[in-house]
Amino acid sequence: MTASVFIDGAVGTTGLEIAERLAGRSEFALITLDEARRKDDAARAEALNDADFVILCLPDDAARDAVAMIRNDKTRVIDASSAHRTAIGWTYGFPEVIGREAVASARRVSNPGCYPTGFIGLLAPLVSAGLLPKDWPYICHAVSGYSGGGKAMIARFEDDTDIAYRAYGLAMDHKHVPEMQRHVGLAHAPLFAPAVVPAHRGMLVEVPLQLAAMPLAAAPDAMLASLTEAYRGSPIVRVLEAEEGELLLRGSMEPVDTLELMVFGARDGSQARLIARLDNLGKGASGAAVQNLNLMAGLDETAGLRL
Numbered sequence: 001m002t003a004s005v006f007i008d009g010a011v012g013t014t015g016l017e018i019a020e021r022l023a024g025r026s027e028f029a030l031i032t033l034d035e036a037r038r039k040d041d042a043a044r045a046e047a048l049n050d051a052d053f054v055i056l057c058l059p060d061d062a063a064r065d066a067v068a069m070i071r072n073d074k075t076r077v078i079d080a081s082s083a084h085r086t087a088i089g090w091t092y093g094f095p096e097v098i099g100r101e102a103v104a105s106a107r108r109v110s111n112p113g114c115y116p117t118g119f120i121g122l123l124a125p126l127v128s129a130g131l132l133p134k135d136w137p138y139i140c141h142a143v144s145g146y147s148g149g150g151k152a153m154i155a156r157f158e159d160d161t162d163i164a165y166r167a168y169g170l171a172m173d174h175k176h177v178p179e180m181q182r183h184v185g186l187a188h189a190p191l192f193a194p195a196v197v198p199a200h201r202g203m204l205v206e207v208p209l210q211l212a213a214m215p216l217a218a219a220p221d222a223m224l225a226s227l228t229e230a231y232r233g234s235p236i237v238r239v240l241e242a243e244e245g246e247l248l249l250r251g252s253m254e255p256v257d258t259l260e261l262m263v264f265g266a267r268d269g270s271q272a273r274l275i276a277r278l279d280n281l282g283k284g285a286s287g288a289a290v291q292n293l294n295l296m297a298g299l300d301e302t303a304g305l306r307l
């Protein structure tokens with residue numbers, strides 16, 4: 001049976017990449033609105049209520065409005081925005097962490113943020129296994145390609161090619177912090193220090209750990225083994241043996257839907273750097289939305305993904 005899918009915000013950065021991943025898929029038929037009607041509330045309300053699945057690729061307020069326009073029990077929603085990531089009644093769409101069944105059976109799924117995908121992917125299994133403490137004030141430093149900021153940020157970086165590095169979130173109130181805390185189950189909000197670099201896509205999300213100063217902390221090898229076990233069998237989340245040297249983000253990076261996790265440890269075990277590498281538009285947004293859609297439709301989670 002073919003399920004109908006409406007992408008609200010279909011010509012935005014995330015929406016376009018979801019449509020690319022769904023192109024040629026016979027399991028889904030896209031409901032589309034032309035340029036003149038894509039922001040028309042009556043047309044959107046009709047599409048939102050006609051569709052079996054709706055994927056919201058909108059700013060937060062518009063995503064909340066779209067959900068309020070749905071007046072039936074049939075339409076199932078995947079929200080790519082940060083509007084519902086800690087909201088009651090919503091399932092957090094990180095199947096490898098919260099369980100595939102939970103996503104598959106949900107009516108309202110909130111896609112994780114791109115940075116939280118790295119942070120939670122690294123820390124949730126380790127905290128849950130008791131290898132790292134819940135009540136530690138974690139720090140997360142991350143760099144993202146500029147497509148992470150959508151059309152406005154893409155235009156800014158393409159217009160001003162002199163920007164070499166943009167540190168932000170300097171008031172320490174980035175909108176991703178609540179979901180990072182909630183979905184790892186931390187007692188304290190992490191200190192999140194994000195930055196944007198002049199590459200179109202891709203990101204490195206890092207959690208540096210002063211293991212020697214922590215009341216409870218496993219050795220880097222034990223953390224690597226635990227992550228490897230937690231994601232065993234996942235075609236999307238891959239735990240890599242750390243290589244000496246460097247990690248690069250390349251300006252020419254091709255779209256990819258994997259999440260790679262690495263543990264770098266000091267020889268004496270006193271320090272570690274947990275690092276996630278992903279495509280902000282892959283497992284960080286559009287790839288995750290398609291993975292969740294596949295699960296909700298009872299299909300192979302990897303269908304249409306770039307792995």
Ligand SMILES: NC(=O)C1=CN([C@@H]2O[C@H](COP(=O)(O)OP(=O)(O)OC[C@H]3O[C@@H](n4cnc5c(N)ncnc54)[C@H](OP(=O)(O)O)[C@@H]3O)[C@@H](O)[C@H]2O)C=CC1
Nearest residue numbers: 009011012013014057058062080081147148150151280285
């Ligand atoms: N880019 C990324 O890497 C990630 C993005 N996200 C989230 O996904 C969502 C979409 O982001 P992104 O694709 O980057 O953003 P973009 O700005 O690229 O796209 C948003 C789209 O929504 C449209 N839009 C805005 N308001 C309305 C409305 N009221 N009705 C219909 N359409 C509307 C915009 O229209 P117009 O074209 O006219 O501006 C635009 O096409 C955001 O919530 C973002 O935070 C999540 C994870 C990663």
Ligand SMILES: CC(=O)N[C@@H](CCC(=O)OP(=O)(O)O)C(=O)O
Nearest residue numbers: 081082113114115144148149196
């Ligand atoms: C580079 C950049 O600007 N990134 C965005 C986050 C992108 C993303 O994950 O979107 P959500 O906010 O919907 O989760 C930011 O920091 O606001």
